[in-house]
Each structure stands twice: as C-alpha cells, then as structure tokens.
Amino acid sequence: MKPSLLLTISLSLLLDSVSAHYAFSKFLVNNTETAQWQYVRNLSLSRDPHNPAVEPLNYNPMFNLESVDMRCGRDAWKPERGATTKVATVIAGEKVGFRIEYPAVGIFHDGPGTAYLSKAPGNVKEYPGDGNWFKIHEAGPISKTCWPFSCDVPAEYNFTIPRKTPPGQYLLRVEQFWPRVMFNESQFYVSCAQIDVVGPGGGKPGPFAKFPGVYDNYDPGVWVDDSINMKRDLSSYKVPGPAPWKG
Ligand SMILES: *[C@@H]1O[C@H](CO)[C@@H](O)[C@H](O)[C@H]1NC(C)=O
Numbered sequence: 019m020k021p022s023l024l025l026t027i028s029l030s031l032l033l034d035s036v037s038a039h040y041a042f043s044k045f046l047v048n049n050t051e052t053a054q055w056q057y058v059r060n061l062s063l064s065r066d067p068h069n070p071a072v073e074p075l076n077y078n079p080m081f082n083l084e085s086v087d088m089r090c091g092r093d094a095w096k097p098e099r100g101a102t103t104k105v106a107t108v109i110a111g112e113k114v115g116f117r118i119e120y121p122a123v124g125i126f127h128d129g130p131g132t133a134y135l136s137k138a139p140g141n142v143k144e145y146p147g148d149g150n151w152f153k154i155h156e157a158g159p160i161s162k163t164c165w166p167f168s169c170d171v172p173a174e175y176n177f178t179i180p181r182k183t184p185p186g187q188y189l190l191r192v193e194q195f196w197p198r199v200m201f202n203e204s205q206f207y208v209s210c211a212q213i214d215v216v217g218p219g220g221g222k223p224g225p226f227a228k229f230p231g232v233y234d235n236y237d238p239g240v241w242v243d244d245s246i247n248m249k250r251d252l253s254s255y256k257v258p259g260p261a262p263w264k265g
C-alpha cells in the first residue's frame with residue numbers, strides 16, 4: 019500500500035473513534051481461521067477513556083500496566099471466562115496466529131507484537147494465568163521506519179509454537195501495543211487462546227515473567243521518545259519483556 023494512502027486510512031481511523039481499536043478474537047490454527055471467541059477468551063466491555071461518550075466496546079485497549087487484565091485482556095484471566103472457551107490442539111513446531119475481527123482493515127497501530135505461553139497446572143479452562151509466562155515470539159520494527167504491522171497492515175499476527183515446547187495445556191497470550199510519548203498512555207491489545215500442545219517436548223522454557231509486573235511504565239519501549247513516536251528511526255527500539263525462548 020502506498021504510504022500516502024495508508025496515512026489517509028490511518029488518520030481517518032484515528033479520527034473515527036468507533037473504529038479506532040481492535041481485538042485479537044480469532045485463533046488461526048492448521049492454516050484455518052476459527053470462529054471469533056471460540057478458542058480465545060472473550061473480553062469484557064469497557065468505555066474508552068478518551069471517547070467516553072461512545073458506547074462500551076469489548077475491543078477497546080487497556081492502559082494500566084498494573085492491572086490483572088494485562089494477563090489476557092479485560093476480565094479474561096477469570097476461570098468463568100475460560101469455562102466457555104474451547105481448547106485448541108496445536109502441534110508444536112507449527113504456525114499459529116491471531117486475527118482481528120475489527121476493524122477489518124488490520125492491525126494499524128504503530129508498535130510491536132509479542133506472544134507468550136504459560137503452562138496451566140491442570141485444566142487450562144480453570145487457569146487464571148497467575149503462573150510463569152515465557153515469550154515465544156516478538157515482532158519488533160522491520161525497518162528504520164516500519165513497525166511489523168503498521169506499514170502493510172495485515173489483519174493477523176502469525177508465529178510458530180516452538181517445536182520443543184513441553185506438551186500440555188497452556189494459555190497462549192498475544193499482545194500488540196502502541197507505545198506512546200505520553201506517560202501511561204500506551205494502548206495494549208491483549209488476548210489469550212486456550213491450547214493443548216502436542217509434540218516431542220524436551221525443551222526447557224525460560225526466562226519467565228509475570229503479568230502484571232513484567233512491564234514498567236518507565237521502560238523506554240513502553241514510554242517512547244519522540245524519534246520513535248515520529249518513526250524517524252526505529253532501529254534502537256527494544257521490545258519490552260524477556261528475551262524470546264527459541265525452543
Ligand atoms: C497468517 O496466516 C494465515 C493462515 O493461517 C494467512 O492467511 C495470513 O495471510 C497470514 N498473515 C500474515 C501477515 O502472514
């Protein structure tokens with residue numbers, strides 16, 4: 019897409035408060051799109067603090083890094099949310115992904131993507147995600163001026179489940195966020211799928227992180243400087259959180 023056209027689309031989206039956000043609601047597995055909120059824990063409605071007149075939506079972003087909602091999205095840590103969500107069998111080493119349902123145009127906000135796993139001690143449907151998380155993928159800037167999604171604006175974020183991931187049930191957390199130059203204003207889009215990993219195992223995942231807690235409002239990857247904000251030079255940008263586990 020031509021940058022000028024993209025800019026026009028982005029600006030019109032930003033100006034249209036109703037369509038300015040999105041949620042990762044569809045899990046992609048075996049190269050197949052699954053139904054919205056079938057394998058992904060649904061999110062609760064919220065008002066957008068910047069557009070309080072707009073009716074509450076479940077695809078509004080989160081802002082508060084200290085909230086338990088940072089685990090899986092608004093209220094999605096709750097076992098009652100897990101109970102109504104299915105568990106997808108996933109082959110370790112295979113590609114999976116998350117597709118946004120809304121707005122259809124794509125993941126247009128500037129910023130990185132990450133994916134994390136946390137092993138459930140028992141049934142993942144009952145797991146509140148309070149255990150250890152390890153990062154399995156990160157998508158940082160792809161060029162000096164392009165974020166991974168905001169230059170060609172795909173509707174999905176794809177990555178691979180490491181082949182040596184120990185088999186078992188997990189929460190798979192997808193995250194994309196828009197780091198801002200205003201303190202405590204970064205917009206987080208987070209969802210969790212419930213998965214059952216099948217494979218040879220044998221890996222030792224780590225390093226671990228907890229949600230909330232792993233991100234800091236003062237991290238230069240969360241509260242960015244103007245050069246990053248204006249996309250003058252993204253080459254120094256470091257995605258926050260632990261290093262990805264390669265498996
Ligand atoms: C992600 O994978 C799906 C198939 O599962 C594919 O249709 C889509 O084009 C991929 N998206 C990107 C950005 O690679």
Ligand SMILES: *[C@@H]1O[C@H](CO)[C@@H](O)[C@H](O)[C@H]1NC(C)=O
Binds near residue numbers: 055060061062075076
């Ligand atoms: C998801 O949650 C929204 C409210 O946040 C609700 O309107 C919608 O019906 C739910 N969808 C499913 C499939 O549970």
Ligand SMILES: *[C@@H]1O[C@H](CO)[C@@H](O)[C@H](O)[C@H]1NC(C)=O
Binds near residue numbers: 081083235
């Ligand atoms: C950030 O804003 C949230 C409200 O969205 C607030 O609850 C939280 O305390 C703020 N954090 C800091 C470090 O100011």
Ligand SMILES: *[C@@H]1O[C@H](CO)[C@@H](O)[C@H](O)[C@H]1NC(C)=O
Binds near residue numbers: 047048106109
């Ligand atoms: C993906 O394919 C595998 C192997 O055929 C199958 O066992 C698994 O159930 C499929 N997952 C989903 C969610 O359909």
Ligand SMILES: [Cu+2]
Binds near residue numbers: 205
């Ligand atoms: Cu938005």
